[in-house]
Amino acid sequence: MHHITAKLSGLTQKVNKMKILRNTLITLSIATIVFSSCTSQKELTYLSNLDTTSVQQFFPMERPDYRIQYQDILYVDIFTMNQEMNELLNSRVSTSSSYMYRDPSGIYIYGYTVSDSGYISIPMLGDVYVYGHTLGEIKQIVRKRADEYLKNPTINVKLLTFKFTVIGEVNHPGTYTNFNNQLTVLEAIGMGGDITDYGNRKKVLVLRPTREGTHTYRINLQDKNLLQSQGYFLLPNDVVIVEPIKSKPFNLNLPTYAFIISSLFSAISTTLVLIAFLNSPR
Template sequence: MKRLLFILLATGLFFSSCRTNKDLVYLSNTTDDELLEGIPAKTAEYIIKTNDNLYVDIQSMSPEVNAMFNPTQAAGATGGTSQNYGQPSSQYLNGFHVDLVGNIKLPVIGDVAVAGMTLNNARNAIQLRADEYLKDATVKVKLLSFKITVLGEVKSPGVYYNYNNNMTVLDGISMASGVTDYGRIQKVLVLRPTDKGSKTFRLDLSNKKFLSSDAFFLQPNDVVYVEPDKYKNVKLNSPLYSLFLSTLSTLILVLNIL
């Protein structure tokens, strides 16, 4: 009876730590040919903040004049823009940092206030200043410091950079090579820094409702954390449990024989 009791205990422990197929499927409550109108919502335009790093390109018809307004690109002419901005370290050195006052300092033009603006509005502001010096100037402004951190039960945790206009939480997890066998997609935390402090969002990626969350589209400096399954410790220690139960069962058998 004691041996039977231990066998039943081990069996119950095994099955209680198992997960159903529903626990592993993203958007499991969607149906075929379902139209999710208005979901996801349109991503909000990013507002430039202090300490952001921007790519600014001012071009005219004259290569000599371009070299004056873009000295960093001119200095790296042999390697082109990819050499100057291909790596995060190069972006940090060659981008234009938004200082604590909210300005960037551009060659020839000088200080331009950009904090609190969208990227498009910042481009317009720089365009107005460039038009004072150049005729038919073309201005481009991009955000270089769009990075996120993905932690927890993902296969490749780390810091990832985004070079598109938007990025979703699914993109972020995909960059980290997806969740591990212990990842709990029903418990995903997004931590977002704001002017008033850090704001948290709890997402259930198995439920389509997360598509309408404000955290579906990630913002620069967001942290995505995938929580572990609540039975992770049981699964990791299952060989020890099996060894313990086997030893105990053998010991009981020996005692019964004696």
């Protein structure tokens, strides 16, 4: 009886040692996997190579001008000192309808759509050719036409169909409308909810469709040279694609890997205990 008790005691000690070894190996394996898949702070920082010792730095960059295309929709208002004339010229932008410009259907109804022949039709001024011109050029064209009928008119021209798309590793991918005359890639990513934990800030692709074809720009959001890149300022219809980091598939499957490792070590430890039990002297 004493011999059997001693045998069971020794076997229990072996089992406990095997459990401790198994748990230690599992912990070390999971810790190794987790630390190897961690993202450093530097990889999450934008423009990380900017000189932090300088109070101010300057990066010259000429903003590209967008040239109006067919079916673009413009906002045009013309103001003079004559209130009655203002109401006639700007019937589309009355107080009761101005809020409609925030709605896609309102933009279509109240904006000036560029016809397939390249014209917009403005009350009193008639048809004005705008295709292929920049907003600044159109403003001058409208002012020249308005000077024929009005005294010292004030002209305001905006593009209402400044749409862009952000897809890939961002929190809120989709197509957005910009109501300013300019937009940077950083602002676009911000409107898309910023880059996810799986996004690669070093690999961002900007697609720019033009009349001749599609231009592509590869940019690095961590590099200060981004501020001088042709892809920094976006144009209407640009598409921003944020690529995933290489370890994304591994990170997504991490729970599965941890389960497999845990199950494997459990099977090994159970097998070793059985072998020890069967080989123990009777």
